[in-house]
Amino acid sequence: MPEQLTPLPAAFAEFSPLRLEEPLARWTTLRVGGPAEWFFEPRRPEDLAALLTALHKAQIPFRLLGGGANVLAPDAGVRGAVIHTGALRRIFLEGTALRCWPGATIQQTVRAAAGNGLHGLELLMGVPGHIGGALAMNAGSADFGIWDVVEEVTVWEPEGPWKARARADFDPQYRNGNLGQAVSLEILLRLEKSTKVEVKITQEALLRKKNQTQPVTLFSAGCAFKNPLGESAGRLLDQAGMKGVSVGRASVSTLHANFVVTEPGATSADVLTLLEKMASAVLEYAGITLERELVVW
Numbered sequence: 001m002p003e004q005l006t007p008l009p010a011a012f013a014e015f016s017p018l019r020l021e022e023p024l025a026r027w028t029t030l031r032v033g034g035p036a037e038w039f040f041e042p043r044r045p046e047d048l049a050a051l052l053t054a055l056h057k058a059q060i061p062f063r064l065l066g067g068g069a070n071v072l073a074p075d076a077g078v079r080g081a082v083i084h085t086g087a088l089r090r091i092f093l094e095g096t097a098l099r100c101w102p103g104a105t106i107q108q109t110v111r112a113a114a115g116n117g118l119h120g121l122e123l124l125m126g127v128p129g130h131i132g133g134a135l136a137m138n139a140g141s142a143d144f145g146i147w148d149v150v151e152e153v154t155v156w157e158p159e160g161p162w163k164a165r166a167r168a169d170f171d172p173q174y175r176n177g178n179l180g181q182a183v184s185l186e187i188l189l190r191l192e193k194s195t196k197v198e199v200k201i202t203q204e205a206l207l208r209k210k211n212q213t214q215p216v217t218l219f220s221a222g223c224a225f226k227n228p229l230g231e232s233a234g235r236l237l238d239q240a241g242m243k244g245v246s247v248g249r250a251s252v253s254t255l256h257a258n259f260v261v262t263e264p265g266a267t268s269a270d271v272l273t274l275l276e277k278m279a280s281a282v283l284e285y286a287g288i289t290l291e292r293e294l295v296v297w
């Protein structure tokens with residue numbers, strides 16, 4: 001159990017719903033992680049911004065949590081606030097663009113694009129998580145990241161008023177939205193007119209491929225490591241003999257060597273130790289240092 005902070009200032013009562021000591025294992029796709037001291041679920045972007053400002057002013061540490069599909073939370077839990085974006089799930093159609101609140105799920109957004117015959121998000125088919133998390137991670141595939149279709153993002157920043165900023169103001173990298181301390185409150189995705197049928201055919205083909213090559217029915221957080229330039233982390237891990245290797249109740253998927261999968265009873269420590277083993281094996285086998293994609297809290 002983490003050490004308690006001083007009691008939450010009374011002013012935070014207005015930011016309900018608030019849960020205390022909320023187990024993060026419930027909210028992460030690896031199903032591991034101890035309690036979040038304070039767990040907030042704001043319902044509108046302006047409530048999220050006000051909460052962030054209040055936490056910042058009170059010097060209370062906070063973390064954003066979307067679908068928890070790329071986070072490894074510690075067994076001891078985290079002090080301070082975790083802000084879950086799950087209640088911020090609205091999407092608005094604006095011509096060929098989708099304006100999303102950060103908790104819109106990636107799949108809800110992909111479906112909204114298909115349903116309106118809009119092309120541009122197909123490569124996110126089957127990717128779990130929220131749009132805010134996708135932006136923070138620049139989620140996508142080998143040569144696509146969600147930032148490729150971002151036109152504008154409204155962000156909260158510690159020192160500034162929250163405002164809409166153009167894509168050109170950001171510097172996203174491969175699997176890293178590079179947001180720094182900024183928190184996305186609203187995201188405008190610019191897509192292209194296509195037809196519902198064409199978009200759906202592409203999406204379904206991609207989903208079939210994922211279902212065949214990834215352990216989608218098991219608890220995981222997707223790829224644990226980024227692909228090194230011109231290489232595939234999964235191939236390197238496979239060649240280094242890591243498929244099926246386990247630590248405690250965490251193991252390397254036998255289907256895809258870059259996926260760590262967990263069973264009930266797994267701990268964050270199991271996953272961390274396994275990640276170290278995986279990286280060491282590739283360093284020894286190929287002399288390549290793998291960089292983690294999974295965000296370790």
Ligand SMILES: Cc1cc2nc3c(=O)[nH]c(=O)nc-3n(C[C@H](O)[C@H](O)[C@H](O)COP(=O)(O)OP(=O)(O)OC[C@H]3O[C@@H](n4cnc5c(N)ncnc54)[C@H](O)[C@@H]3O)c2cc1C
Binds near residue numbers: 220
């Ligand atoms: C089966 C499976 C398949 C996957 N396939 C892919 C894939 O093909 N491609 C891919 O890129 N990823 C993939 N992933 C990983 C994951 O789905 C993506 O990284 C996704 O974007 C994570 O979104 P999330 O909302 O779950 O983020 P979280 O895991 O909740 O958070 C990730 C990071 O984003 C930060 N964050 C969350 N919301 C905000 C916000 N509003 N503002 C600022 N920061 C924020 C968090 O603090 C954290 O640092 C896969 C995962 C699984 C389990």
